[in-house]
Amino acid sequence: MSIKGKAYVMGAFEHPTRDAPDKTTAQLHAECAKGALEDAGLSFADVDAYFCAGDAPGFGGLSMIDYMGLRNVRHMDSTETGGSSYLVHVGHAAQAIAAGKCQVALITLAGRPRNGGNRPGASLRPGGGGSGLSDGPPEAGFEHIYGGSTHNTYGMAAMRHMHEFGTTSEQLAWIKVAASHHAQWNDHAYLKDVVTVEDVVNSRMISDPLHLLDCCVVTDGGGAVIVTSPEVARGLDRPRVRLLGAGEAPKGVLGGDIDLTYSGAVWSGPRAFDEAGVTPADIKYASIYDSFTITVLMQLEDLGFCRKGEGGKFVADGNLISGIGKLPFNTDGGGLCNNHPTNRGGMTKIIEAVRQLRGEAHPKVQVPNCDLAVAHGTGGSLGIRHGAATLILEREA
Structure with a gap:
């Protein structure tokens, strides 16, 4: 099934901060969500799908849905492909909308690498378990030992x-x-x-x-986008993408x-x-x-x-x-x-x-x-x- 023309990006927001010593990662996610929803002319009550990746704290989507008070979510996705995750999420949101699973999808990103979060560029090291067997990624023993x-x-x-x-x-x-x-x-x-x-x-x-x-x-901050069905998009007073x-x-x-x-x-x-x-x-x-x-x-x-x-x-x-x-x-x-x-x-x-x-x-x-x-x-x-x-x-x- 093609997704061509079956979903619209109707809200977008980039957090203005680049250094956030006074905010938690969850707070940044929520502020980005609020900004994107306001940009689209929607509210948290309109959201019926939520997408996030590994940058979301706690149990990811489960934690953030509860933190942001999303009450109507009927579809969620926590696909993790690093920096490409959010583009994957837009495609997945369009698929879910086309299949009738949701109408308003919220996708958020946030992080604080300058203030205690994971910093890019860290050395890759193999994981280890107490039994002596590696609990890290399967390639660790073959690659990470060389200090990539x-x-x-x-x-x-x-x-x-x-x-x-x-x-x-x-x-x-x-x-x-x-x-x-x-x-x-x-x-x-x-x-x-x-x-x-x-x-x-x-x-x-x-x-x-x-x-x-x-x-x-290397910055703190985040962003969010709102993906909607064509029906929702036509009811919003925003340019349609x-x-x-x-x-x-x-x-x-x-x-x-x-x-x-x-x-x-x-x-x-x-x-x-x-x-x-x-x-x-x-x-x-x-x-x-x-x-x-x-x-x-x-x-x-x-x-x-x-x-x-x-x-x-x-x-x-x-x-x-x-x-x-x-x-x-x-x-x-x-x-x-x-x-x-x-x-x-x-x-x-x-x-x-x-x-x-x-x-x-x-x-x-x-x-x-x-x-x-x-x-x-x-x-x-x-x-x-x-x-x-x-x-x-x-x-x-």
Whole structure:
């Protein structure tokens, strides 16, 4: 069953805080939920489905449904695919709505990595049980003992891409430059200063070939979106953003038989575009997960915006900057400059795509006549296993 046109994103809210020493994670979830519902013109009483991922505290959905006083929930989903979870959730919400399981789905993200929550980039260590058998992930004894971290597994993917295709650090730097050009107009962005290619390649090396400015920011905060049925959407006094297609896919290491030069977007992207009935050439704006600059470059290739190995040329010379390049991306500054709460930036990709389609992005970065957008997320690590999710969204005339 296709979900094309059977669900709408009618509410979106990004928490303004980037440092929350005085709030709990549950409180941030609830404040994001309130903001998204108010944006849609709905209330907590209207919610009949709730979606969250591993960032939700306690028993996840069970805890948050009770905490927020949601009394009418008849469908819930706690799918966990890291930073891509929230794009998966939008697709799952659309499926549930199309199947008649619910009409108003609330999806929330929140975290406090700057104030005691899980920080991105921590070393990966195997779990252990008292019996001597590992209770950690099944791959732990084969991989984690070598000290893999977020930084060096992405660095490994970047180095392989450079080796295979001649990609350069200067080309990767253009992705950060584009993000910074957009972030300067975002009052809430964690990093607002415009940077140059030279600034990026001269910044401190973190994991060769990735420099400090190739890496995302670490912030507290969160966000939420509201997905509704067409009937509910038509009754709301808000611009209607229609879901045209959704795709999801896992990518693993298959016991070591892995090609580091592509991501799960090679599967999730075509599925979403096929369902939507559009092509990458039709897209006016792209929200692309940007935990590192290499993440963006590989996903642009895998989604079909350029051929494999040509991502470096595609992103160079400001091609991702709104008003200058042919594919404006992450016009809020993205995870590289604006916000990357609890290492799960997929939610912010949906929110900025909704802003663009509504015409509500900052005037300095608003894409003219933006009627079709892609939002894509990656959760996990390009260098090992990860989940990919792609959404195609349309402004309904």
